[in-house]
Amino acid sequence: MAKVLITTSGSFGDLSQQLAVGKELARRGHQVALALPPSLAGRGEEEGFLVHTLPGDPAAEGSALRGITFPFGRAAPFASTRSVVAAESPWLAERARSLARLCLEYDLLVSSATQLAAASAAEMVRIPWATVFIAPAILPSELSPYTLPNACPPLLRRALSRVGWALGRWWMRRYVDPLVNEHRGALGLPTRSDWMLTGNLSPYLSILTALPSFTPMSPRWPPQVHQTGYCPYRGYRAWRPSPELRRFLEARGRLVLVTAGSMAHGEDKHSHRLYSICLGAVEILGAKALLVGPREGHVGKRSMAVPFVPFQEVMPRCAAVIHHGGVGTVQEAMLAGVPQLILPWGADHFFNAARAQEAGVAEVLLLRAYSQAALLRALGRVMDGPIAGRAGEVAGRARTEVGTSTTADLLEAFMRSQGRMHRQR
Template sequence: MLSALSGSIEPRPCAQGGEMDRDGRPQAGEDSTLWVLACSGTGGDILPFIDLGKRLAERGRRVRLAAPAYHADWIRRQGLDCEAFGSKAAFQACLDDPDLWDERKGFGVVWRSVAPHLQVLRELAARESGRCVLLCHPLMLAAAHLAKAAYPDLTVAALYLSPSGLCSSHDMQVLGSLTLPARLPVSWKRQLWRCLYRLGLDPQVLPAINAARREMGLPPLRSFQRLLSETPEQVFGGFPSWFAAPQPDWPSPYQELGFPQAAERDGTLSAELQAFIDAGPAPVVFTPGTGHRHARGYFEAALAALAAVGGRGIFITPYRDQVPEALPGHVLWQPHAPFSAILPKAAAVVHHGGIGTCAEAFRAGVPQLICPYAFDQFDNGWRARRLGVAEVLPARKLSAKKLAAALRRLSASGEVARACERTAAQARASGFASVELLEQALMDAVWARR
């Protein structure tokens, strides 16, 4: 978009040695600014940043991902530079902690894996003399806050992959597994959010943030919520408005991007997987998420449910030890599979409610049974159910009997099938906004500060 804006106007020399567009901004391929895509989390959190990094690099931007060392080799195999922080062993220890998937304890586990590395973006900016644009996963906004405190001219943007992190008091039906009364006043919901931050999040996150601020000679912060809202100049939503419409209390300026197209490891099915699919009726795909290390009970219930309904199944997890050792012929285990290729061939998908899996299921037009554990999964499940394409069965209530009953209802429902068709058409039509739109919004923010 930036290059298209120049039209027939002659480019002007850039102070950095390149060319300027007609608005006086460096053209893509000429600006030496480093575009840092800062992310953390499991594979589903990293994939969208890889995709954006590739697209920006193709437009001539100098791109680097800042991500846990656990993901660094994967990111580099995608042809992207990576600023790795932490260690693979420490990240694996986080995944191995059973509290990670506890609704109330999970955030604390995640935060303890991030907190030792709060200075990573500040250190990176120091090496670049502050000539950076930071596009951050919400987990990395505390690190961006410290970098911005040291380099006030830094431009910071946030990319929210799911709407629950925006903490609206208007479009809020669930708070974790707690279902709220439909007529609960907005003022009451607002107070719930305040209590969650004051009593839950602030005591966990502020000590580490304030210790880092103290080392920098800065006064302490009293609100994590203010840090999240005031650090970024621009907020992007990695989901479409038909999934979550913008709300009056969302940060501004806000820009909708839509669901990213995941930069998958491989978009084709393995020969073993293709042969299994071709050998019988459409299978049910089961996945508790690529980072879930404690899902043995989930897969045991899935195996029993398939026996009860007489169906075929594909179990997807990189951890073979949590899948029953002896699988019958109608069930196949796979460590990985490209959802864009496998879900269109599935009868249904049973998953944890990760936003990336939801998006691929929407595109495939496949019924979903969402079994949320923690984080944004409950809200994503509620929104999918509101679209008519899913049922929600909280993981803590999961049993073979309930799982089988839900699969029977989903497969027999004409209403669900029609809703899946409508949603698939929406998902395919809306797509992901062009990377030029994101680039333009960020460059506007950069030049507004100069």
């Protein structure tokens, strides 16, 4: 057996994949620990893992997220990414040193693509290093990085895709790479490029945990990338539904889940307006809305808000999901067979929305189309149109594409190839 250190940064969507893989490795007898920034450390401890807290400032990370114009100010796929990296960059050198010291006690380092200190730590101590990541948007391919009209001709779609990837790579190299390479210089390590694309993937083994029904494998991906399928986490030991929530879910009426993701904050006027418009549209259609966000309690005649709920507990009950296009939320809805209305606002949301739309399981409303009337029409089509039937069809195939066990198999094979599997101590 082996000692495995798993590290991530970013949102809870990134952490959930690491939790699922960590639980599977622990079930197989490996000793698994997590190395997490302060903003995620508590969640890892709640799930029963040994957690090493990395240097960081949760207040600074929260401030960076509040600085993102969300979601009615302007669409910000690039600016939102840079804001998050800028919030973490002052801590990257210290995080890399801390990770490197921890790695001396472990046989394998597993990181997400969002943990920008992992590559430096692995280079410093030469530990076997693998990447397990959930976001196919960081892998340039023939797929468009943006949501395009379905009527767009194939030749034009391919041309726009090439332009989109080239623009994204140029922007990331110019405005994001310098933030990360600054800490590399402080550690005496050479600079690298494409940090928010393929530059932060392990060159030895990188595992994409995304459903093929969501994003099929591309011949343009780097050769070390393996696609295993989404790894749903089904733990959440500390979560229990309140009696009020249980009564709300069991009450009559079609249920619509509304969430803006774990990166969103609900205290600004933009997100408050989003929630208000969504809740208004749901109630006009005679349905009930469960808002998963920062507030708690009843927010309308037929709506309720909770700060957190495991999606697998509520999505099977839903007639639709309105969300931001987070890669984990999209795939949880696909597994549940729930039609989706996606309102992308930043990061990889536009790519994810395009994939869900092409799979036939979602309708997408872009920034310029936001209004209660537009959302009301779109939600009606999602709940009662062909998308609902298509979502059920795709779910049957998606449930055969869960990749937790295959991901653990690949990691074990990698450790054996590196001579890092031991007898049970």
